Amino acid sequence: xxxxxxxxxxxxxxxxxxxxxxxxxxxxxxxxxxxxxxxxxxxxxxxxxxxxxxxxxxxxxxxxxxxxxxxxxxxxxxxxxxxxxxxxxxxxxxxxxxxxxxxxxxxxxxxxxxxxxxxxxxxxxxxxxxxxxxxxxxxxxxxxxxxxxxxxxxxxxxxxxxxxxxxxxxxxxxxxxxxxxxxxxxxxxxxxxxxxxxxxxxxxxxxxxxxxxxxxxxxxxxxxxxxxxxxxxxxxxxxxxxxxxxxxxxxxxxxxxxxxxxxxxxxx
Numbered sequence: 115x116x117x118x119x120x121x122x123x124x125x126x127x128x129x130x131x132x133x134x135x136x137x138x139x140x141x142x143x144x145x146x147x148x149x150x151x152x153x154x155x156x157x158x159x160x161x162x163x164x165x166x167x168x169x170x171x172x173x174x175x176x177x178x179x180x181x182x183x184x185x186x187x188x189x190x191x192x193x194x195x196x197x198x199x200x201x202x203x204x205x206x207x208x209x210x211x212x213x214x215x216x217x218x219x220x221x222x223x224x225x226x227x228x229x230x231x232x233x234x235x236x237x238x239x240x241x242x243x244x245x246x247x248x249x250x251x252x253x254x255x256x257x258x259x260x261x262x263x264x265x266x267x268x269x270x271x272x273x274x275x276x277x278x279x280x281x282x283x284x285x286x287x288x289x290x291x292x293x294x295x296x297x298x299x300x301x302x303x304x305x306x307x308x309x310x311x312x313x314x315x316x317x318x319x320x321x322x323x324x325x326x327x328x329x330x331x332x333x334x335x336x337x338x339x340x341x342x343x344x345x346x347x348x349x350x351x352x353x354x355x356x357x358x359x360x361x362x363x364x365x366x367x368x369x370x371x372x373x374x375x376x377x378x379x380x381x382x
Contacts, residue, residue, distance in 0.1 A: 117147075117222060120162070124193055128164045128224055131187050131195045141169040141381060143200065143230040147222035154299040155273050155319045157329070159192065164224060165217050166197035167234075169376050200376060204369045207238060208362070210246025212281075212293070214238065219296040227381065237372045241365040244290045251278035251285075252348045259341060266330045269322045273298075276315065276337065279344040283307065310336040 117125060132145050149163030150156045174181055183199035198206075203214045215238050218231060258275035260267050277298045284294040284301045294301050302315055314334040322329065333341075 119156075124162050125224070127190075127193055128162060128195055131164075132166065132225060135166070135168060135185060135197065139171055139174075141171075141227060142197070142225065143167045143169060143234065143376075144218070144226035145197070145224040146217050146220035147224070148217060148220060149194075150270070150273070150322075152220045152222050152296060153277060154297040155322050157270070157322050157325055161192045161194050164193075164195040166195075166224075167200055167203050167214070167217065168197050169200045169379075172377055175377065201373055204241075204373055207242060208366060208369055210243060210248075210250050212247045212250045215242055215247075215293055216296045221297070230376075233372070233376075237368060241369050242293060243361075243365075244285060244293060247293055248282060248285055248290060248348075248351065251281050252351055254278040255282065255341070255344060255348075259345065260333055260338075264332060266332050269318065269325060269329050269331055272331075272333055272337070273318065273322065275341060276318075279341055280305070280315075282344060282348060308336065308340075311340050 128145075132142055135142060143166075145164055145166035146152070147163060148165045150160050151163070168185065170181060181199075183202035185197045187195040198214075207214045218235055218238065255275055255278040258271055258278075260272060260275065280298055280301045281294040284305050285292070287305050295304075299316075299319065302312060314336045318331075318334070318337070321331070
């Protein structure tokens with residue numbers, strides 16, 4: 115696979131790490147690039163953020179001492195590689211954590227098991243509740259919100275607050291009926307928004323693409339106003355449908371069945 119702008123040595127190192135996971139008897143459902151490269155606003159020295167979902171064989175479940183549900187490689191240079199056990203990924207998805215569905219939508223794929231992403235995608239289309247995902251994005255937006263709208267801050271931090279805010283606006287304009295695209299610029303292009311804000315975002319992204327990861331700047335006024343309005347709008351967000359225990363039970367059953375099928379699946 116050709117990865118424009120990716121250093122061949124970095125890609126080789128990532129694939130070597132993935133091979134070591136499989137050498138230990140684990141299946142990798144898919145391995146993708148996450149972070150700013152996949153979100154649409156990389157900088158010249160952006161890290162390589164490889165994330166993967168793996169499945170342990172049935173024998174690993176027949177033990178008194180459960181295995182860890184994450185695999186983490188030491189961060190060396192600009193290469194960051196880590197994965198989640200499918201069980202962990204599904205449990206978080208049921209709570210509305212958007213990470214798994216974002217990974218699934220990444221346009222940059224290092225490798226994948228044939229059919230796995232389509233099977234998982236069909237499940238997530240059913241079990242991911244958009245309003246729960248909206249709460250996940252609200253938490254991200256609050257986490258990265260600049261404390262002072264007139265002070266210089268890292269562009270990376272500012273974009274990490276803007277990205278969930280744009281995803282929330284995309285979801286609001288579609289009635290919280292679907293999940294947003296992973297790529298921030300794709301979200302931005304699809305929503306009805308003030309042109310001043312849109313222009314400021316595009317200019318900020320253009321600057322970041324030419325600025326080192328630690329570059330700083332003062333947030334443009336249209337961006338500061340949009341973020342402040344988003345925080346006000348979602349301060350007490352609860353959604354239209356609220357809690358639904360019967361719905362959640364059915365989705366848990368579907369996820370559990372999917373997980374068991376994948377653990378027992380025989381692959382070539």
